[in-house]
Amino acid sequence: MASLVVALAAVAVGPSAPAAAADEGAVSIDSHHTDDQLPVGIVRVSGSYHGLYDLNIVVNGERMDRVRLTDPENDDSGTWSYDLDTRPFDGDLEIAVLGISDVTRYGVWSSWVLMHVDNPAANKPTVTVTSPAEGSRVTEPTTVTVSAAGRNDIRRVEVRVNGTAWRPAELVGDAYRYRLDPRPFGDTMASIEARATDSRGNVGTSHAQYVSLNGGAPTPVVPHAQDRAMWMWEESSYNLVNNPGARSVLSALTTDTTTFNSRPIKTIYFGVDRGWDNNMLEDMRPQVRDLLRWAHDRGYKVHALIAGGTRPPFLGGLWRYRDHAVREMEKVLNFNLSSAPAERFDGVNVDIEPYIIGPSYIDDRPFVQLQWLDTLQTLIDRRDASGTGILFGPAMPVWLDSETVTWHGATKTMAQHFQDISDYVSLMDYRDTAEAIVRDAATEVAYAQQIGKPGSVLVGVETIDLVAVGGDPEWVTFSEEGRAGLETEVAKVYDQFAGSPGFGGIAMHHYDSLLDLPSTWAPGGLLPPMPADTQAPTAVSSAPIATTVDFSRVDLRYGRAHDNGEVHHYNVYRSESHDVAVVPGNLIGRTHGLGYSDTGLLANKRYYYRITAVDMKGNEGPPSAVTSARTERSNLRPMVVREAATTLADGTIRITAQVVDARTGAGVPAKVEGRFTKSSSQYLWMSADASGRVSGVSAPQTAASGTAGFAIHRIVAPGYYWASSEDLAHAGEVVW
Numbered sequence: 001m002a003s004l005v006v007a008l009a010a011v012a013v014g015p016s017a018p019a020a021a022a023d024e025g026a027v028s029i030d031s032h033h034t035d036d037q038l039p040v041g042i043v044r045v046s047g048s049y050h051g052l053y054d055l056n057i058v059v060n061g062e063r064m065d066r067v068r069l070t071d072p073e074n075d076d077s078g079t080w081s082y083d084l085d086t087r088p089f090d091g092d093l094e095i096a097v098l099g100i101s102d103v104t105r106y107g108v109w110s111s112w113v114l115m116h117v118d119n120p121a122a123n124k125p126t127v128t129v130t131s132p133a134e135g136s137r138v139t140e141p142t143t144v145t146v147s148a149a150g151r152n153d154i155r156r157v158e159v160r161v162n163g164t165a166w167r168p169a170e171l172v173g174d175a176y177r178y179r180l181d182p183r184p185f186g187d188t189m190a191s192i193e194a195r196a197t198d199s200r201g202n203v204g205t206s207h208a209q210y211v212s213l214n215g216g217a218p219t220p221v222v223p224h225a226q227d228r229a230m231w232m233w234e235e236s237s238y239n240l241v242n243n244p245g246a247r248s249v250l251s252a253l254t255t256d257t258t259t260f261n262s263r264p265i266k267t268i269y270f271g272v273d274r275g276w277d278n279n280m281l282e283d284m285r286p287q288v289r290d291l292l293r294w295a296h297d298r299g300y301k302v303h304a305l306i307a308g309g310t311r312p313p314f315l316g317g318l319w320r321y322r323d324h325a326v327r328e329m330e331k332v333l334n335f336n337l338s339s340a341p342a343e344r345f346d347g348v349n350v351d352i353e354p355y356i357i358g359p360s361y362i363d364d365r366p367f368v369q370l371q372w373l374d375t376l377q378t379l380i381d382r383r384d385a386s387g388t389g390i391l392f393g394p395a396m397p398v399w400l401d402s403e404t405v406t407w408h409g410a411t412k413t414m415a416q417h418f419q420d421i422s423d424y425v426s427l428m429d430y431r432d433t434a435e436a437i438v439r440d441a442a443t444e445v446a447y448a449q450q451i452g453k454p455g456s457v458l459v460g461v462e463t464i465d466l467v468a469v470g471g472d473p474e475w476v477t478f479s480e481e482g483r484a485g486l487e488t489e490v491a492k493v494y495d496q497f498a499g500s501p502g503f504g505g506i507a508m509h510h511y512d513s514l515l516d517l518p519s520t521w522a523p524g525g526l527l528p529p530m531p532a533d534t535q536a537p538t539a540v541s542s543a544p545i546a547t548t549v550d551f552s553r554v555d556l557r558y559g560r561a562h563d564n565g566e567v568h569h570y571n572v573y574r575s576e577s578h579d580v581a582v583v584p585g586n587l588i589g590r591t592h593g594l595g596y597s598d599t600g601l602l603a604n605k606r607y608y609y610r611i612t613a614v615d616m617k618g619n620e621g622p623p624s625a626v627t628s629a630r631t632e633r634s635n636l637r638p639m640v641v642r643e644a645a646t647t648l649a650d651g652t653i654r655i656t657a658q659v660v661d662a663r664t665g666a667g668v669p670a671k672v673e674g675r676f677t678k679s680s681s682q683y684l685w686m687s688a689d690a691s692g693r694v695s696g697v698s699a700p701q702t703a704a705s706g707t708a709g710f711a712i713h714r715i716v717a718p719g720y721y722w723a724s725s726e727d728l729a730h731a732g733e734v735v736w
Contacts, residue, residue, distance in 0.1 A: 025051025163338025227505020448502025600724025
């Protein structure tokens with residue numbers, strides 16, 4: 001999921017409420033319109049765009065795919081197309097297209113288009129548990145009644161109670177019946193689920209029905225201390241579930257209080273969405289239970305972290321996709337009810353941010369705001385119905401205290417509505433000075449005291465290099481300042497809120513970036529101490545598969561590797577020959593996830609790849625099998641960076657570079673953009689002269705010592721494409 005979140009860095013997460021930009025670009029769907037009837041098969045959908053790049057299509061909140069661009073001049077304007085396979089769908093099918101603005105680097109959405117497909121072969125049965133009624137008490141053998149219907153014959157209906165094995169239900173009249181004997185379950189709250197399989201193999205599942213078995217009673221909701229908390233997304237959470245050795249790395253990071261003069265991390269917001277190869281709360285329950293027992297034995301609190309259950313995340317805040325969010329919530333609740341007390345989640349942290357989804361958040365106010373609140377209330381209602389007693393806390397943008405809406409007859413700020421209905425909030429107070437953090441959290445902390453919810457505001461701070469992935473400025477993250485700078489500022493936050501009952505501590509975003517964030521970027525900066533380890537990871541569990549995307553991009557997918565500790569990242573090696581030697585000269589990148597996009601390739605050329613896994617101590621596992629792909633043809637000419645350097649003078653850093661035609665060596669007057677790195681995260685847009693030369697200067701550096709380089713993100717020129725794989729120079733770094 002983290003990679004999806006990065007892909008959606010489309011929207012400001014911290015600086016201010018979303019605001020439209022007049023020149024941010026636009027994208028439209030031109031081939032189809034709302035209420036169109038689509039045929040079953042491959043349907044070409046298309047449209048136009050300007051001022052955008054990296055366009056993706058969102059299909060029914062279930063997947064997000066790259067579209068094909070036709071941009072003859074390579075000037076971020078043209079047409080797009082996508083071959084939509086409608087065969088998996090029956091009924092409504094909604095699409096939208098998302099691109100990244102070449103001006104703001106935030107996301108720009110098309111309008112949504114809701115179409116229809118008449119395809120009985122893909123119809124999933126609709127399944128409902130009709131009795132016993134939710135909230136009822138079952139003390140003696142009782143008939144569970146299930147309705148199941150669809151466009152195909154129903155072949156099988158099954159029921160399970162509290163995660164036990166699926167049991168067949170018998171068709172009696174027009175309903176399916178299953179005899180539930182509550183006695184073996186003891187006194188407990190229980191989830192009753194049903195599923196139906198039709199004659200074509202389509203499976204539909206019900207929502208859970210929550211009841212009390214025997215003398216079971218709801219568990220009261222009891223707040224607990226969370227300071228200090230930390231978000232962990234699926235790229236790392238699945239490592240922990242799949243690889244018990246990774247616990248030693250988690251323990252080392254969370255218990256270390258001396259390296260950075262910090263407090264221990266005691267609460268983990270643990271990503272539980274579907275992974276690349278598993279759905280942990282369905283497919284890996286024993287492993288998750290074992291991890292939770294281990295965590296509780298060591299004093300941790302663990303909250304399931306959910307983001308709406310859609311692709312991309314956050315759509316669950318809209319009414320059309322609310323069912324996805326509810327099912328994601330029920331997945332956590334059902335897991336808890338199926339597990340022993342020591343093997344349950346202590347809470348659920350809900351990161352649903354629908355303000356990223358198109359202009360309607362601004363243009364149709366308060367339509368989306370009310371849907372968002374209704375979704376959160378629905379999730380809380382499901383928690384209450386289940387009787388699990390877990391804490392409920394949404395991640396909340398810091399600017400919600402500036403929006404006022406009337407909801408259920410009460411006119412308050414969005415932040416106040418959030419706080420009224422939730423057990424706690426994790427406030428995304430993404431600033432890099434204590435003064436700004438305290439200023440922007442003070443209203444929420446005071447309101448928590450006013451409504452009698454002590455310790456219910458966790459103040460969130462960011463450590464990701466957000467400048468690298470979106471349009472947010474450098475002052476929303478501690479990436480530049482390093483962990484020591486973060487701890488210096490949050491110590492002041494603790495001091496400022498020491499007498500404020502509503503303050504619940506600090507939450508840090510997130511685990512992966514904290515592992516790699518040094519105390520300072522200056523020479524001698526310290527990383528979190530890691531356990532000794534000399535054993536290399538395994539090879540990846542399945543061979544990589546290379547897929548051609550266009551004339552300059554190949555995507556790779558591969559299986560998970562395992563380690564006695566933590567698999568920190570995967571190295572990607574590329575060669576123009578089949579024998580891909582695992583040597584530094586062939587190393588092109590590294591990634592935390594199970595996929596990699598290789599960009600900046602030459603057109604009409606075959607490339608070969610291997611993957612290795614690397615652990616926290618740098619031990620590298622054996623290479624994978626070789627995979628290959630050939631890029632498509634293109635009429636554009638390749639351009640490359642021939643010269644690049646960073647220099648430091650008078651307290652500022654200068655980047656100089658030259659862009660040339662890869663074939664002739666002639667200068668190309670291109671537009672060049674990129675960012676300073678490490679101690680300086682400023683983003684620059686620059687224009688080269690006729691010789692292809694370009695330069696830019698950073699803001700004054702205030703740190704007494706540091707390290708900084710410059711990473712070029714994009715080079716655009718009419719008639720050219722940037723073949724970065726062929727670059728002859730890289731900017732390097734300066735140290736002071």
